[in-house]
Amino acid sequence: MTASPPNPVGARILVVDDEPDLRTLYELTLLREGHEVHAAGTVAEARDELAAQSFDIVITDMRLPDGLGLDLLRELVAQQRTERCIVITAYGSAENAVEALKCGAFDYLTKPVDLRQFRSVVASAFQTPGRLPAPAAKTTGEPVTPDDPTRSTTPPADRRNSPSSDAGLQAPGAQALARMVGESPAMRSVKHRIAKVARSMAPVLVHGESGTGKELAAQAVHANSHRHAGPFVPVNCGAIPENLLEAEFFGARKGSYTGAATDRQGFFQAARGGTLFLDEIGDLPLAMQAKLLRAIQERRVRPLGETQEEAVDVRIVSATHKDLAAEVQAGRFRQDLYYRLNVIEVVVPPLRERREDLPALCEALLARIPGDGSGAPHRLTERQMTDILAAPLDGNVRELENLLHRAVALGEAGDSGFGELPLFDSAPAAIADDPATSREVGETSAPSAAMSPTQDTLPEDLERWLDAQERRVLVRALDETGFNRTAAAALLGLNLRQIRYRMSRLGITEPGSDEPADGDR
Numbered sequence: 001m002t003a004s005p006p007n008p009v010g011a012r013i014l015v016v017d018d019e020p021d022l023r024t025l026y027e028l029t030l031l032r033e034g035h036e037v038h039a040a041g042t043v044a045e046a047r048d049e050l051a052a053q054s055f056d057i058v059i060t061d062m063r064l065p066d067g068l069g070l071d072l073l074r075e076l077v078a079q080q081r082t083e084r085c086i087v088i089t090a091y092g093s094a095e096n097a098v099e100a101l102k103c104g105a106f107d108y109l110t111k112p113v114d115l116r117q118f119r120s121v122v123a124s125a126f127q128t129p130g131r132l133p134a135p136a137a138k139t140t141g142e143p144v145t146p147d148d149p150t151r152s153t154t155p156p157a158d159r160r161n162s163p164s165s166d167a168g169l170q171a172p173g174a175q176a177l178a179r180m181v182g183e184s185p186a187m188r189s190v191k192h193r194i195a196k197v198a199r200s201m202a203p204v205l206v207h208g209e210s211g212t213g214k215e216l217a218a219q220a221v222h223a224n225s226h227r228h229a230g231p232f233v234p235v236n237c238g239a240i241p242e243n244l245l246e247a248e249f250f251g252a253r254k255g256s257y258t259g260a261a262t263d264r265q266g267f268f269q270a271a272r273g274g275t276l277f278l279d280e281i282g283d284l285p286l287a288m289q290a291k292l293l294r295a296i297q298e299r300r301v302r303p304l305g306e307t308q309e310e311a312v313d314v315r316i317v318s319a320t321h322k323d324l325a326a327e328v329q330a331g332r333f334r335q336d337l338y339y340r341l342n343v344i345e346v347v348v349p350p351l352r353e354r355r356e357d358l359p360a361l362c363e364a365l366l367a368r369i370p371g372d373g374s375g376a377p378h379r380l381t382e383r384q385m386t387d388i389l390a391a392p393l394d395g396n397v398r399e400l401e402n403l404l405h406r407a408v409a410l411g412e413a414g415d416s417g418f419g420e421l422p423l424f425d426s427a428p429a430a431i432a433d434d435p436a437t438s439r440e441v442g443e444t445s446a447p448s449a450a451m452s453p454t455q456d457t458l459p460e461d462l463e464r465w466l467d468a469q470e471r472r473v474l475v476r477a478l479d480e481t482g483f484n485r486t487a488a489a490a491l492l493g494l495n496l497r498q499i500r501y502r503m504s505r506l507g508i509t510e511p512g513s514d515e516p517a518d519g520d521r
C-alpha cells in the first residue's frame with residue numbers, strides 16, 4: 001500500500017507493523033510531515049516492497065506474524081542496502097533495543113510510541129543537506145547505518161556507497177579524524193571504526209589509557225554523525241561534586257536547591273540535537289548511575305524542582321580508562337548501565353602500540369605550541385627524536401605533549417627555534433644517574449629500553465635498578481601534580497608521610513630549591 005502527500009518533498013518510508021491501527025497512526029503522522037509512505041503488515045510483504053524499490057527509511061515493529069523486525073534489519077545490512085532502519089520495541093525490552101542497535105539499526109523507539117519522539121527520530125534518520133557517504137556494510141555484527149547522499153531512486157545495488165575511506169568524508173567529519181594524528185595500523189583501524197559506527201544513535205564507549213586521545217575520538221564520532229551541526233557537550237563525570245550531579249546533568253529550577261538563583265539547564269538539555277560526552281564514566285557514583293540509566297532509557301529528564309519530565313534528544317558517547325567490566329564485577333558499576341553504554345566499543349590504543357606515529361605526533365603537537373614570533377616552527381633535533389622514540393611514555397599523548405611543552409619552555413632556541421635542552425629531565429635522568437645502567441640519556445635507545453616492561457635484559461644491580469624505577473615514578477607523579485606532594489602521594493596510593501620518606505631516601509627535591517633538582521644530572 002502506498003500513500004503520498006500532494007507534493008512529496010520528504011523521505012520515502014516503509015512502515016512495517018501488523019496492527020492496522022498503529023500502521024495508520026504512523027502513516028498519518030508521516031504523511032503530515034510530507035513523507036511518502038509505503039506499508040507492510042508482515043515480513044514477507046516488507047520483503048516484496050524492498051525487492052521492488054529502495055527507501056530512505058524502514059520503520060519496523062520487532063514482532064511480526066511471520067518473523068522479527070530484526071530479521072529484516074539483518075537482511076538489509078547483509079545486502080548492503082542504504083535504508084536507515086528504525087526498530088520499534090516493546091516497553092522495557094532493553095535487550096531488544098540494544099540488539100537492534102548492535103545489528104545496525106539507526107535508532108529504536110519504545111512502545112507506546114511517543115509521536116513527538118517518532119517524528120524527531122524520523123527527522124534525524126532523514127537528513128537531506130550534507131548527508132555523508134555511508135560506512136561499508138558488513139557482516140560482523142557491528143552497526144552500520146548506510147546513508148544515501150543522492151537520495152536517488154536507483155536500485156539498492158547502485159545506491160551503495162564506497163567504504164568509509166577518509167577521502168570520501170566531508171568536513172567536519174574528515175577534519176575531526178585528521179586531528180587524530182597517526183597512520184599506524186592501530187590508528188587507522190580506530191579511525192575506520194569511528195567513521196563506521198558514528199552515524200547511528202547507538203551509544204559508544206571509548207576505552208583507553210589516560211591521555212591516549214579518547215576525547216578526540218569522541219569528538220570524531222560526533223563530527224562524523226548526522227548530529228555534527230548540533231552541540232558536543234563534554235562532561236568530566238569525576239570532577240563534579242556528588243551533591244550537584246543531578247542538577248548539572250538534568251538542570252534545575254530556580255530555588256530548587258541552595259544557590260539555585262535562576263533556572264538552569266543541565267548537560268542533557270545543552271546537548272539536545274547533539275552528543276553528550278560522558279568522560280570518566282567509571283567515576284560516576286552508583287546513585288547517579290541509576291538516574292543516568294533512566295534518562296537514557298526513557299529519553300526524558302526531570303530538572304530538579306520541576307514536576308514535568310522533558311524529552312531530550314541526545315546521543316551518548318562515554319569514555320573510561322577503567323576496566324568497566326571489572327568494575328561491574330566489583331559492584332562499583334551498574335551492569336545494566338554498562339550494557340546500555342557499551343553498545344559499541346572503540347578502543348584507543350596506548351602510544352607504545354603505535355610508536356611509528358611518534359614523529360608525526362611530535363610535529364603536530366609542536367605546531368600547536370606558540371612560537372617565538374619568528375615564524376619558525378619548533379623542531380626536534382635528531383637526538384631528541386631518538387630520546388622520544390626510546391622513552392616509555394606511559395602517559396601517552398598527553399605525556400608527550402607535556403614533555404614537548406616543557407622542552408620548548410626550557411630550551412634555548414637554536415637555529416631550529418628549539419633548544420638542545422635534554423627532553424627527559426625526569427624519567428631517563430633517573431636511568432642516566434643510575435650506575436646500574438650507566439649510560440647517557442639518548443646515547444642509544446638501550447637506557448630507555450631498560451625501563452620498558454618489555455625488555456628482557458637483566459639489570460646488573462637489582463637494588464639500584466629498582467631505586468631508579470621508584471625514582472622515575474615518584475618524579476613523574478610530582479611533575480604531573482606541580483610538585484604537590486599530597487596530590488602525588490594520592491596518585492600513587494601513598495600517604496604524605498610515605499612519599500616524604502621515599503623522596504628523602506632517593507634524594508628527590510623540588511626543582512628550584514637549593515639542593516640539586518631531581519632531574520639534574
Ligand SMILES: Nc1ncnc2c1ncn2[C@@H]1O[C@H](COP(=O)(O)OP(=O)(O)OP(=O)(O)O)[C@@H](O)[C@H]1O
Nearest residue numbers: 179180181182209210211212213214215216397398
Ligand atoms: N592522535 C592524536 N593526535 C593529536 N593529538 C592527540 C592525539 N591523541 C591525543 N592527542 C592530544 O593529547 C591530549 C590528550 O588527549 P585526550 O584528552 O583526548 O585524551 P584522553 O584519553 O581523553 O585523556 P584522559 O584519559 O586523561 O581524559 C590532548 O591535548 C589531545 O589533543
